[in-house]
Amino acid sequence: MPIDWSPLVEIIKSHERFVLSSHVRPDADAIGSELGLACALESLGKNVRIVNPSDGSANIAFLDPDKRARKLGDGITADEARDTDVHIVVDTSAWVQLQDVGSVLKTTKAKQTVVIDHHVSSDDLGATEFKETTAAATGELIYELAQALGATLDEQAANALYCAIATDTGWFRFPSTTSRTMRIAGELIDLGAKPHVLYQLLYEQHSAARMQFFGRVLSRMTIETEGRLAYLSVTQQDFKETGAVPADTEELVNQCLRVAGVKAAFIAIEQPNQTIKVSFRSRLDTNVAAVAEQFGGGGHKQAAGAVLPAPLADALAKVLPLMRQVVTPE
Ligand SMILES: [Mn+2]
Structure with a gap:
């Protein structure tokens, strides 16, 4: 079932400050979804910070040249992360994967907490859930949310979301890949994503x-x-x-x-x-x-x-x- 984004569009339009988080050892779908969502929210004039339980691995650092995604305690304290209007968790709905960001979520001052995810296994994070387990990647969901919001995605966000989707689908070869996956990927290319450059940066860097x-x-x-x-x-x-x-x-x-x-x-x-x-x-x-x-x-x-x-x-x-x-x- 495609997600009805209208409740989340309402939440986003009626708040100003957002904290985005994802799982421990964030992969390209986690970081890419955060960066894509951050860009969409900022295009609407929102204030966005990204805080994760750990840093992404070095091979995907190129996705985030401005180091927007911070490890909790490194440039953003737990108190700062708690101080927000909305806390959105992407690409996981499991407490164990949130580690110390889970404690932040449990004690947040946010008026709304939200989960956007495509994983089958899940805990009740006490958040409003936007989940679709047939989506090949959280990046797909973020793209659709950006559309529902009427938000603008820049080239960097398009590359981040393309990486999110391409890596979670094994470069579009896993059974989770659908015609919708390919359509979204196509639209991301129209927005400036460069698949050949991304592939090289991800997979052709061996010693x-x-x-x-x-x-x-x-x-x-x-x-x-x-x-x-x-x-x-x-x-x-x-x-x-x-x-x-x-x-x-x-x-x-x-x-x-x-x-x-x-x-x-x-x-x-x-x-x-x-x-x-x-x-x-x-x-x-x-x-x-x-x-x-x-x-x-x-x-x-x-x-x-x-x-x-x-x-x-x-x-x-x-x-x-x-x-x-x-x-x-x-
Ligand atoms: Mn994922």
């Missing part, structure tokens, strides 16, 4: 060391159980010899699922502290969460993780039989 590390680790990919299980292992030596850093292991395990026929995969990474970090992935019809739970970890059906004791060979010996079971039809 040479990272690519060499990728090659080295992927060249050792083991595919077994009649092609249904793939796995990788990484030693401290791999980091030392390539100059790669721990963050460079991101995305490696997903490469295993690009092999035709592979149902599930994992990567075992030797840590400096005598533990082995294991990340599990699977295709839609296979569940790896239970395997992670066996080792005190957890996660989702298609993406989970656990930490096992070193050495690497022992961790592999423990994980492999369970993963073989997971990919073996009963």
Whole structure:
């Protein structure tokens, strides 16, 4: 069901000062939605501040060149964040994800609190909710709200909202992508969004060391159980010899699922502290969460993780039989 924005348009038109927040470790949908909404509100002459429980990661810092999104305590205190007319939370409706911004929300002086979100799981934040779980990204909802408000989005906001939508849809390839998603993306391009520039800034910034590390680790990919299980292992030596850093292991395990026929995969990474970090992935019809739970970890059906004791060979010996079971039809 499309959202009826008129109650929120009323709230916005009748107030002046706004605080916007999103979830811990804000991603591009969180920050992009905040920046898009801030621009829309400011085009109507409103006063807007953005406060989050933590900073966004360095790879999306380009979205926010003026550093509008502040970490609570860094340029904005809890008292300052409480002092507003309306507090709007975007891209989450879970207390646990708001961390200390949740305490601000609970004690805010705001006359109205609002949630704009597309996630299924939710707490009652005691706010007026504008939720649509079929939206591919909160950025889509913000775009529609801006239209309902008759607000103007500048080029920077268009880029921020485009990133919000493009990243939450895996660059428009996840099943959540609809014709509406593409129409909104098209309109954002008309407003100045530059997809090729954004793609490069988001995905083509790897170090040479990272690519060499990728090659080295992927060249050792083991595919077994009649092609249904793939796995990788990484030693401290791999980091030392390539100059790669721990963050460079991101995305490696997903490469295993690009092999035709592979149902599930994992990567075992030797840590400096005598533990082995294991990340599990699977295709839609296979569940790896239970395997992670066996080792005190957890996660989702298609993406989970656990930490096992070193050495690497022992961790592999423990994980492999369970993963073989997971990919073996009963
Ligand atoms: Mn989102």
